[in-house]
Amino acid sequence: MRVLGVDPGLTRCGLGIVDQGAQRKLALVAVDVVRTSPDTDLAVRLFAVQCAVEQWLDDHQPDAVALERVFSQHNVRTVMGTAQVSGVVMAAAAKRGVPVVLHTPSEVKAAVTGNGRADKSQITHMVTRILMLESSPKPADAADALALAICHLWRGPAAARLAAAQKAAGPVRTQWKVPGGRS
Known part of the structure; x- marks a missing residue:
């Protein structure tokens, strides 16, 4: 299986392709960072990211795209740019029928x-070890993109099986009994 990991950002958007082969062995295919200048018009910046992502999708033919979920930050401007880039990535993948997770x-x-609160240096170190790279991917956006691809390869199939099982089981019905009250 081949996964494109995307660490969305308007100034730096990390892209990383990882293959999973026999015995779940992972291999780096490609990694890069798309950079856009804050001085450039927003539409032009988004178009530049779109073109790069489309080129990667066409060149590398991934089976899935692993995208970092946008989360609330203190800087609304930053989160907006990240969300806009995420939308561009999702649209490019959807156009090609590539699932996005x-x-x-x-x-x-x-x-x-193994630590949900790991810092950037820990992520970079582990990505380097997992993919058996001679040097660490730089900048951190590149390592983060590879980490997203690795995460999806390791967790994606199990999560998909769990979701399918939950869907097949139907809705969960619970009945709560309140002590001294009605149920």
């Missing part, structure tokens, strides 16, 4: 390091 930052950190 969103992973939270803590989920990715836990999958790669």
Whole structure:
């Protein structure tokens, strides 16, 4: 299975392709960071990211895209740019029929390091070890994109099986009994 991991960002958007082969062995295929200047018009910046992502989708033909879920930050401007880039990535993947799965930052950190609160250096270190790289991917956006792909390869199939089982089981009905009251 081949996964494109995307660490969305308007100034730096990390892209990483990881293959999973026999015995769940992982291999780096490609990694890069798309950079856009804050001085450039927003539409032009989003188009630049779109073109790069589309090129990666066409060149590498991933089976899935693992995208970091946008979470609330203190800087609304930053979260808006991240959300806009995420939308561009999702649209490019959907156009090609490639499924997109969103992973939270803590989920990715836990999958790669065993600690949902790991810092950037821990993530980079573990990505380097897991993929048996001679040098660490830089900048951190590149390592984060690879971590997203690794997370999806390790957790994605299990999560899909769990979701299918839950759907097959139907809705869960619970009855709460309140002490001294009606149920």
